[in-house]
Amino acid sequence: MRPNSRGGILRKIEREIANLDQWQNRGAIEYANGPQRIRGLAGSGKTVVLALKAAYLHVRHPEWTIAVTFQSRSLYQQFRDLIRRFMYDQIEDEPDWSKLQVMHAWGSFRAPGVYSTICAVYDTVPQDWRTADTKYGSRAFEGACEELIPTIRERGPRPLFDAILIDEAQDFPTSFYRIVYSVVSPPHRIMWAYDDLQNLGDYEMRSERELFGSDDNGRPLVTLHNDPDKPKEDIVLPVCYRNTPWTLATAHALGFGLYRRQGMVQMFEEPSIWPRIGYEVVRGALQLGTQVTVRRSPSSYPSYFAQLLNPDDAIQCSVFLSVNDQYRALAQEIQKNIQEDELESTDILIVLPSAYTSRRTGASIMNVLSDHSISAHLVGVTTTRDEIFQPNSVAITHIFRAKGNEAPMVYIVNAEFCQSGFALSQKRNILFTGMTRSRCWVRLFGVGEQMQQLKEEVDRVRKHNFELDFQYPDQEQIKRLARVHRDMSEEERRDWEQKISAVGDVFRAVLDGDLPLEALPKDIRDRLVSLSEKEREALQ
Amino acid sequence: MSAETLCWRATRFGFMLLGNEFALDARQHFVEQHTATRKSVMWVRTGDHSLMAGNPARLEDYVTLLVNHEYSYLMRDGGVIQIAYTFERDRIERHRLAYYPCPFPITTRDINSYDGGSSSLLPMRLCQMSKRTYS
Numbered sequence: 039m040r041p042n043s044r045g046g047i048l049r050k051i052e053r054e055i056a057n058l059d060q061w062q063n064r065g066a067i068e069y070a071n072g073p074q075r076i077r078g079l080a081g082s083g084k085t086v087v088l089a090l091k092a093a094y095l096h097v098r099h100p101e102w103t104i105a106v107t108f109q110s111r112s113l114y115q116q117f118r119d120l121i122r123r124f125m126y127d128q129i130e131d132e133p134d135w136s137k138l139q140v141m142h143a144w145g146s147f148r149a150p151g152v153y154s155t156i157c158a159v160y161d162t163v164p165q166d167w168r169t170a171d172t173k174y175g176s177r178a179f180e181g182a183c184e185e186l187i188p189t190i191r192e193r194g195p196r197p198l199f200d201a202i203l204i205d206e207a208q209d210f211p212t213s214f215y216r217i218v219y220s221v222v223s224p225p226h227r228i229m230w231a232y233d234d235l236q237n238l239g240d241y242e243m244r245s246e247r248e249l250f251g252s253d254d255n256g257r258p259l260v261t262l263h264n265d266p267d268k269p270k271e272d273i274v275l276p277v278c279y280r281n282t283p284w285t286l287a288t289a290h291a292l293g294f295g296l297y298r299r300q301g302m303v304q305m306f307e308e309p310s311i312w313p314r315i316g317y318e319v320v321r322g323a324l325q326l327g328t329q330v331t332v333r334r335s336p337s338s339y340p341s342y343f344a345q346l347l348n349p350d351d352a353i354q355c356s357v358f359l360s361v362n363d364q365y366r367a368l369a370q371e372i373q374k375n376i377q378e379d380e381l382e383s384t385d386i387l388i389v390l391p392s393a394y395t396s397r398r399t400g401a402s403i404m405n406v407l408s409d410h411s412i413s414a415h416l417v418g419v420t421t422t423r424d425e426i427f428q429p430n431s432v433a434i435t436h437i438f439r440a441k442g443n444e445a446p447m448v449y450i451v452n453a454e455f456c457q458s459g460f461a462l463s464q465k466r467n468i469l470f471t472g473m474t475r476s477r478c479w480v481r482l483f484g485v486g487e488q489m490q491q492l493k494e495e496v497d498r499v500r501k502h503n504f505e506l507d508f509q510y511p512d513q514e515q516i517k518r519l520a521r522v523h524r525d526m527s528e529e530e531r532r533d534w535e536q537k538i539s540a541v542g543d544v545f546r547a548v549l550d551g552d553l554p555l556e557a558l559p560k561d562i563r564d565r566l567v568s569l570s571e572k573e574r575e576a577l578q
Numbered sequence: 579m580s581a582e583t584l585c586w587r588a589t590r591f592g593f594m595l596l597g598n599e600f601a602l603d604a605r606q607h608f609v610e611q612h613t614a615t616r617k618s619v620m621w622v623r624t625g626d627h628s629l630m631a632g633n634p635a636r637l638e639d640y641v642t643l644l645v646n647h648e649y650s651y652l653m654r655d656g657g658v659i660q661i662a663y664t665f666e667r668d669r670i671e672r673h674r675l676a677y678y679p680c681p682f683p684i685t686t687r688d689i690n691s692y693d694g695g696s697s698s699l700l701p702m703r704l705c706q707m708s709k710r711t712y713s
Contacts, residue, residue: 401596401604408589408606413622419603419652428624428647 045380081280084231089120102200180211197223204230215249283334284349287504293470297498327512387445396436448476454488462523603652656680
């Protein structure tokens with residue numbers, strides 16, 4: 039493999055990430071003898087840190103029963119591999135998997151999980167997924183765990199684990215934490231890794247009090263403190279290993295619409311979130327109603343990105359005249375990726391922003407790829423979200439299925455879908471999620487004037503040297519943005535579309551001379567003038 | 579008709595079905611050259627899974643086909659169609675033209691729920707039935 043081909047660069051980046059030394063040298067693996075929370079952006083290494091902690095505890099206390107748990111089945115192998123590597127690195131020995139138990143949160147007949155093990159210790163028959171799904175629908179796991187709580191309360195705590203490490207903590211229901219607390223012996227060494235800000239609009243993090251509840255006197259069972267000279271109980275992982283700083287800055291700029299001609303789309307209500315996710319202030323201040331310029335802090339990304347990649351290649355945005363032109367260009371690019379750039383098909387992910395047209399769009403794309411002898415498949419039709427890639431085949435996925443997955447090269451096609459219209463917050467979140475699936479390179483493809491406008495936004499981020507320069511909206515403005523660009527139900531959207539169509543009929547009649555302008559009441563005419571001024575201002 | 583033309587048509591027909599929402603999924607087909615004169619046309623496979631099934635097929639056979647993506651087309655009603663041929667020069671020597679009807683109803687709700695991203699298109703519970711897992 040050529041060292042400077044995309045494939046060669048990718049292998050170097052993978053080697054850097056896999057280098058355990060850098061992880062061991064970081065304070066992130068410090069160990070508190072009790073509950074501990076680990077937070078960080080997606081791709082900040084939470085899984086590696088948890089695996090290291092698990093291995094460390096296992097080496098120090100081989101007699102302890104330790105559980106490592108998660109939701110995505112794909113993490114099972116990942117955890118076992120990481121823990122094994124770390125053990126060999128430290129003591130050149132295989133972990134005792136009967137004491138260090140890597141298990142799914144739920145469990146199956148073949149492999150016990152945390153929930154099914156807890157059921158067993160309380161002599162309760164665990165619910166299978168089917169039963170829980172029939173009873174609770176999308177809240178199946180929450181319901182199953184909730185049902186167990188009265189039994190635990192009645193029979194009291196039964197220590198089962200000396201420590202438990204929970205990955206993907208944001209995906210677990212509160213009832214799961216409550217049952218876990220009862221089976222981890224004091225001092226309740228529960229370590230949970232939380233994804234900060236999976237979505238731009240959704241940044242509520244449940245407090246430790248909410249997760250674990252309070253005792254009979256109303257005192258929280260778990261409180262986290264970061265005291266000087268003591269191991270931290272609330273750790274923030276500041277470095278994002280998954281995304282280049284340029285991709286992340288551009289994804290945030292587009293996600294919030296910071297450089298959008300028609301104005302911002304959404305914003306964090308709390309300015310203090312920005313430093314937490316790895317930004318530093320260049321000018322101004324992170325305060326409501328204040329002009330500010332922020333950029334990715336140099337400590338928020340590993341140095342190898344700048345050594346191995348360049349921003350112009352990391353993010354590219356292309357506007358096409360027609361959908362077919364777009365698909366042809368996509369096929370040519372992918373062919374080049376595979377034949378010249380030394381990427382594998384499984385290094386490539388095609389993301390479709392509109393879920394509801396994904397099969398039709400997917401069929402068109404596969405047609406063109408087929409012309410170029412490129413194999414491709416639609417993700418998730420018959421398999422779960424964990425199984426996104428297939429050997430020698432390019433994965434095509436709609437955005438909801440792309441969540442939680444990543445690929446070195448990501449193509450977002452028909453990206454103009456996210457440029458305007460109703461429910462813009464959601465559309466911009468789609469763009470953010472799509473872009474942040476990329477570990478090295480992201481390509482935004484789209485068609486027509488809307489895509490041109492999106493490209494202008496991307497170009498402006500580049501022109502600002504990936505600094506985000508904006509007026510922080512005040513509380514009132516943030517609320518107004520949230521209202522204007524809110525998600526809409528199908529019914530609400532249809533209702534507005536009808537109203538807009540009716541208004542269009544009136545204006546057409548006036549312009550065609552079928553209706554006198556004076557037929558419109560004066561206040562409507564005044565509002566029209568002010569609207570048109572607003573539009574002109576936005577375009578300047 | 580040559581193996582290549584047949585392959586091209588089988589693939590295109592699948593994408594036509596998919597594009598018009600007659601199918602839920604369609605796989606590409608490919609030509610494999612076995613000897614100088616022998617070729618096969620097959621859907622792209624993800625592994626070397628057995629294609630044997632009892633007659634009549636059981637629920638588990640059907641679910642296994644889905645999980646392993648062993649089909650040319652997965653129709654909108656969940657029916658599975660397999661198209662494969664072996665050619666000796668330009669003569670068809672063997673073929674596999676199989677249809678497995680879906681053993682349970684697929685509702686619009688299932689399809690919408692997939693489009694909305696909340697589940698796999700085919701009800702997971704059926705996959706669970708064959709795997710006998712809790713989750």
